[in-house]
Amino acid sequence: MTPTKKIEEMIMNLREPVDVRTRDRILGNLLNVLRRRKTTPTVSQRTIGGILGGNPITRVAAAALVAMVLFAYLGMSIVYSQSVYANMVKALQDVNAVHISGWTTRICPTHSVAGDEPYDTSQRYEIEIWEWFISDGGYRRFDRQGPITLWDDGERLHEHHADKDRLFISTTSCRARPYAAKFRSMTEDLDSLKERGIKTTDMGLRTMDGHQAKGIKTERGDRRYDIWIDSRTNLLLENDAYTLMDGQWRQDMHRVIRYDQAIPTDIVAYVPPSAKSVHYSSDIDPRFEQWNQRLRRIAAYYRDHPLPDAMELLPCDYDGGPLAWCYAPGRLPGITEKTGQWVMPLRYTLGGFLQTEFKPVGTLRVPAEIAAIQLNHDLITKNEHSGQARIEFVLGELGFELGETVEPRKVWVAHYDGRPLKPWRQVKAPVPNPNNEPLRPGMASSTACPSTIGDLLNGFVFYQNQSLAADGILTIDETGLSSDSPTSPDYRSAVAGEHPYWGGEESIEMARTWFLEQFGVTFTEETRPMTIHVVRRRQ
């Protein structure tokens, strides 16, 4: 079994920081809540103890009375609201289609990306929802609330954000899993009735669209629903929701619900629009399909062949082009579980592979004709093999080897002037990139990444040595700042929250300025003898 200590350590290591922008947003929202609270006079609430006074007998007797009254009050309301809920769920079983119209001020998309701001709650957004079952029992849902449109075609769930020209596609979770209320869009309406401890108030009768409706007000905490139910069918006809803010009930939703109406043809035939950015859940992402099939073929191969003792380089049996997403190694179905083998797809040039794996950065020289060799292979390897071992194996399989030479190299020696450092989360790349444009010098190549000064210097060297000629700038860290891996909770050794991209000549001065302004790190240029690793044909 896995040792207890190891498991405890792994759970502790699950921690990761809140994204800086999200953190700022949450704290900003909280401060707004606090400021709103400041403008409302607070009511000093006396405790029951305070009301009842100090006599123990009086206190016990009175507390018992309060408890009885409370119990009787809550008990009645629970029975009432839950019976309404039960009747409504039962009535819904005979319904085939639901249409909901109205408005809401609360737009909550299921999906979002880092940096999305919450929707403005001072605005009303139109609601148009159709939910129905087709003749073979299949399920469909069209749900438009403001700029967000959900379309469930029974197989895929599409969530289109019109305001951001964005589409999320995932597998529908409704398939073969109908839930109690049958219609998902009615979840909130029904939840307002079924929870425990709900206070309900009878609102009398009224006529709606020729139907007699009975009204019930339900309250729990800061949420209130006024619902109108068809007296004859027990179906919900109207639902208004309120939130208690600054001592006032503010309406944030109005829904009118109708049943088994003819579904408009444009809704039945709805097709989600194409969008600028499309995000798939990984189980259906078409980009992964070819790769998953390849993994299954390799697994089948190893059912007839022995697994390698060390590593094996298999030529790929298809030309999938530059599959950037296959950068992620895969596992072998039916094999990995027992042996721990990985499949590392090599779909780029030999130079690209070496650049990714080789350390220390900036000290590898690969002749251009060797660097340009196009790989279309899969490396079968195990966790225990280091990046260096993988490099030597792949080079060996292709008839190359690594040699060493010592040469004078231009190095930047980094010094620190001792100024107090800013909190790492506040240190960002010099060029903002809010729209995720292609990287330009100074833009962040990663975000929310607690980085040490060593990480930042290595990043600079990495980008300055893209040519694999081993003639770019190297750095030597003499800052005295810690380069220990930053760990939670305080990420003590981290000095920045973003890694800038420093490619090209134009980055050099920008980097020099940034290191000075952000950390008080200056560079002196020297020439020092350095070991250079050279890829050559095997002798």
Next chain:
Amino acid sequence: MMLEDRYLVWQLKRSSEWALRRIYNRYETDLFALARSLLGRTGPAEDVLQDVFVKFIESIDRFELTGSLKGYLAQCVVNRARDYLRRDRCRAGEPLETAQGTPSRQHSPLDAAIVNERRERLIAALAELPDEQREVVLLHLQTGLKFREIADVQRVSAKTTESRYRYGIERLRFLLNGQVEP
């Protein structure tokens, strides 16, 4: 810590922004980690974190600190996460993890994938624990609460808390058997 927490709560009752920042900064990482592990996703964990603090601010007038503030907030996260999971079962759509999480710090692709896979297995195994065991394991290991403190906020005995923890870890050992290296 207790004394400072009491002072911060006292300040927050007087609507001190400084106190709110201080409390938030102090407990954000632990509470977010807890929510993230309970929910398995970043977006909902952020929602829960915010909700807990909003409720805390809104009810601060009635709030009396009787034990550990961290323990109290951690239990709020647990309760809120439970509510979220219950409601989530009724919601449409599988989540797409679009948040980047903590990017690899120049790890090779293989290293990064290994780390991710181990992490996914652990999260999956945690999800298989009964709620009360998972909560104790995470409260203890991720927020650093002592069994006594967890017992106080969960209103059970410390012995019960310890038993839940032990059973939880045993179950994880079984579920992760052979899948992580010793």
